[in-house]
Amino acid sequence: MPLDPAVLRNALAPGGTLDTLDGRFDALGTRYSGKVRENFSRGQERLIVVTDRVSAFDVVLGTIPFKGQVLNRLAQHWFELSAEVMPGHVLDVPDPQATRAIECTPIPVEMVVRGYLTGSSSTSILRAYERGERSFCGHALPEGLRPHERLAAPLLTPSTKAAKGDHDQSVSKDVLFERGLIDPETFGELEARVMKLFAFGQAEAAKRGLILVDTKYELGRAPDGRIVLIDEIHTPDSSRYWYADGYEDAMAKGEPPRALDKEFLRRWLVSKGFLGDGAPPPLSPEIRTEAANRYVELFEQLTGRPFEPDTEAPQERLARNLGLG
Template sequence: MSTLDEARLAASAHQVLDEAIDQRLPGLYRGKVRDNYDLPDGRRILVTSDRLSAFDRVLCCIPFKGQVLNGIARWAFERTADLCPNHVLDYPHPNIVVGRRLRILPVEIVVRGYLAGTTSTSVLTLYRAGRRQMYGHRLPDGLTDHQALETPIITPTSKAADGAHDEPLTEDEILARGLLSEAQWRQVSEAALALFARGQALATERGLILADTKYEFGIDAEGTLRLADEIHTPDSSRYWSADTYAQRLAAGQSPDSFDKDVIRAWVAARCDPYKDPIPEIPAALIWKTALTYVDAYQRITGHTFDPPRPTPPVQERVMAALSVFAG
């Protein structure tokens, strides 16, 4: 990022959206990152804040994060709408999307093209533990960390209730439990693999590797399957730099990535983040993370990031956009 760009960002570094609560709007649901409203006419308003969540709690706010995530998702939704319809109706503000209210399917779809991941349900974690049969797939012996799989695979998990952990599932388990019908599973699987292929192709054009990603699907009032939430953002996906991938793999190193977990690692090194109070996160670390998100936006979309103007406050502008729906 050029010095001029960083100076422009610094002028708006104070523009942080912590929350967007309008008591006049119905159906408020506060997620860890998004503030949502359900309107009587079947629309849902989703406000993507600048809150950063990890360890089942909000750690801090990162300037520009909400706008970055909303902007990347918009860019990706527009480039995949021919493959699967999505929930989007309008974007009244860079942090806001208005969509159709969906009945979210109880299965989270993760598509993986590489042996990667850090969570207990990731294929790399399971593979390192000696598992070869996982999610209804059998992986061969002899794979190395971050190696490409022969073909992308779907690794579905249950959508856990608050406080619980996602559970790995197979196609047979999904059907046996009645989580999805056979027709729904086939439709979701085909859509997810097609979306991932498109996402990988778009990433390749930008000198990136889309290693894996998460999709959420829902059913609208007419019974149409639609993409929900976000798509191909650095929070829902794993991106690597393509030009250094082979060299780092040969050296046994992790690929160059958008290190969105820098704050997570800093906190985990200083406390038990599930139990202890969170220490004050240094301002320099928060700013470094903000620049990482902006860099991700520019590298993924190929567009220059346009930060919020220094005045008026972004909170004021978001609330003004929401007031239109208050009647």
């Protein structure tokens, strides 16, 4: 269901979305501000506040009403579902847009899994294919693939974590080994697990009429030595989703599949001439509204439950729920 227009109007007004957190929150631990999330580390725990900021092509564009709530709750949903395949870092969810997690030592490799030949950024497998490349991260690609076509089998295309402001770099596993980022044995183990996780995610999404197109996993070592899933899982910030219904039709017509993720925002940016470099165009109220409704739609489609937005002013609610008075 689309969001109530009155609720949206309030959320679009200044202070209605969560952009940054004020200094009070520094009492929560050592802060690391990501593009979208504010992370606070304190000993064995990490508090992750999912703001309403939205990024595309690794650039923050502005905020989208209720995006933090949708992402945090979707990650929670998937962490719970996928625990049988691989344990996650979640301890509890003290606020609709915050998660308390186990502080882990991150494995410095992003485990990207791709089921389809798609994407719009210059680093995507589709752009590489269109440039004539027939090897991607060490995987041979056959001739004659069409844009958005399903790959014969999902591919693991790891990327190195870029420093803030830089783009991540897709590499073959041999490059990871050469750089000493991970050893072949650990990589082999993690590869098997994330491929299983992706198959699980695709099967669950299929039950809901969705295609999990591609995603990115991050893993870390917990204090007890176990390797667990950290960060977020199968959210629209880390994954692409398409409607299963209509996919074949779109392919037959040579059109892009109907997406339920940030792809429409990327396409909107591309239509404005923005490909990731320079200043992004400002988000209009219309595009923010459309984005909010799409995030809500994805939540409802994936979980089968209505999205009930918490409409309290986010910063004050968070301060209270996180024990800051």
